[in-house]
Amino acid sequence: MKFSQLPAPLSASCRPLFDQMQTVFTGEFDKVIVTGAGVSDFVYIDKDLRAQVTIPTNGITELDRLAHVVN
Numbered sequence: 001m002k003f004s005q006l007p008a009p010l011s012a013s014c015r016p017l018f019d020q021m022q023t024v025f026t027g028e029f030d031k032v033i034v035t036g037a038g039v040s041d042f043v044y045i046d047k048d049l050r051a052q053v054t055i056p057t058n059g060i061t062e063l064d065r066l067a068h069v070v071n
Contacts, residue, residue, distance in 0.1 A: 009071040010064050013054040017043065018068045029063040 017034065020043045034040040036057045038050050045053075 006067045006070060007063065009067045010056065010060065011054060013052065014060065014064075014068065016049060017045070017053045017055075017060070018065060020044070020049065021065065025062060025066060027062075029061065029066070031062045032059040033062055033065060034060040 021033075023042045033042050034045070034055060036055060036059045038045050038053075038055055
């Protein structure tokens with residue numbers, strides 16, 4: 001196995017988005033779960049949630065979600 005340090009969690013503004021996700025981790029750390037445009041197959045993002053969250057332009061990956069959960 002290969003272990004590495006988790007990146008710093010994304011800003012606290014992403015918390016409402018992560019709180020809405022009800023899917024298991026797949027282990028694909030580079031898998032984009034939310035695109036930079038705010039589109040996701042894993043969580044419904046309505047206008048209200050989109051207004052609360054600042055999504056990075058490169059999107060949110062499963063590794064970002066894991067870093068948030070562990071933190």
